[in-house]
Amino acid sequence: MRLLARTRTVAVDTAREIGSVGVEAEDVGYAIDGRNLVDGVSLTVRHGEIVAVLGPNGAGKSTLLGLLTGDLTPRQGTVRIADRPLSAYSQRELALRRGVLPQSVMLSFPFTVDEVVRMGRAPHAGLPGGESEDAVVARCLAETDVAHLADRVYPSLSGGERARVSLARVLAQGAPVLFLDEPTAALDLKHTEDVLRLARERARRGDAVVIVLHDLNLAAAYADRIALLAKGRLLACGAPAEVCTAPVLSELYGHPVDVMRRPGGDELLILPSR
Structure with missing residues (x-):
């Protein structure tokens, strides 16, 4: 009975209803040493769409992503996932609701690629039903073109290979809201296109996807909406043809x-x- 009760405490609705709110920021701000890195930004990302966050260096893109994921606490405003404030979730519940790919992943221990991707399944431990762990891991390895690296030790990989393995780990998490911070920075042309097509497919299945990018053409080609940041403020947000003038x-x-x-x-x- 105690096990069942514990399972219920982490049961989170991970439905992907197209058009429903995935993540919403309302007037959020964040400052360090009196300098506003994000200032009064409001942004809503719905299930079934990709929103790309663009802006020059220092515009506040990664800081905004940190606020949306709960890695940073806003000094003002509120962030909600599935209409609940981030503070209402436990860490495990958040891990079931949102997956986060940071700009860089520091991992020096000699885990194999297969083991790294399986780390993404940790929030699901003890929860009933769903696809088997082996099936999820195999699918995510194949989707990111790293299945042939499954037995390789992670630190021995190239930068691009590590980036794709890290993405596979996030995808294996199975969360309905995805945050990807410059996921193509270390990738060649083919894998860059593969990653954006994969993000497009996840949105088509009902995920809400937020991507920080520097490549304007990639954003225009794959995003449903583009949010432009300048000096921590939201300059514009809309369809690529509307804001990319x-x-x-x-x-x-x-x-x-x-x-x-x-x-x-x-x-x-x-x-x-x-």
């Missing part, structure tokens, strides 16, 4: 930018003027 981006990045359409299609091409 030459005047807005040129001002945001302090460099002239050309925005055009790919010949024969509607996809945006965003290039620095040279």
Whole structure:
């Protein structure tokens, strides 16, 4: 009976109803030494969509992500996941609700790739039902193109391989809200496209996906909405064609930018003027 009671305390609704709120920030702010890193940002991300967060270095992108995930505590405002404040969740409940891929993962112990990906299943220990751990791990290894590395020791991998293994671990978590901080930074062209297509597929299945990116063209190609940050404030948020205009981006990045359409299609091409 005690085991059943303990299971109930971590039972969290992880439904993925398209269009329902996945994560919501209301007037959040964060400061260090009197300097506002995030200032009065409100943002809602719904299940079934990708929101890309863009902005120059120091704009507050990773800080905002930290507030949305609960890794940072806002000095003002509220963050909710599934209409509940983050403070209402235990750490295990949060792990069942949201998966987080940071910019870098420091792991020096000689775990194999398979073992690292299985770490993503830890929040589900003791919970009934669902897909078997072996099946989830095998699927996530295949989706991120690291199945052939399953027996390799994590510290021996290249930077791009480590990035894909870390993503596989987050995907194995099975959370309906995903936060990815620069997931393509160490990847080659093929794997960059693979990761964004995978994020697109997770959104299609009903996940709410937040991605911090520096590549404007990737964001325009794969995101449903783009949130532009400047000096910790939300400059604009909307469909790529609405917010990715030459005047807005040129001002945001302090460099002239050309925005055009790919010949024969509607996809945006965003290039620095040279």
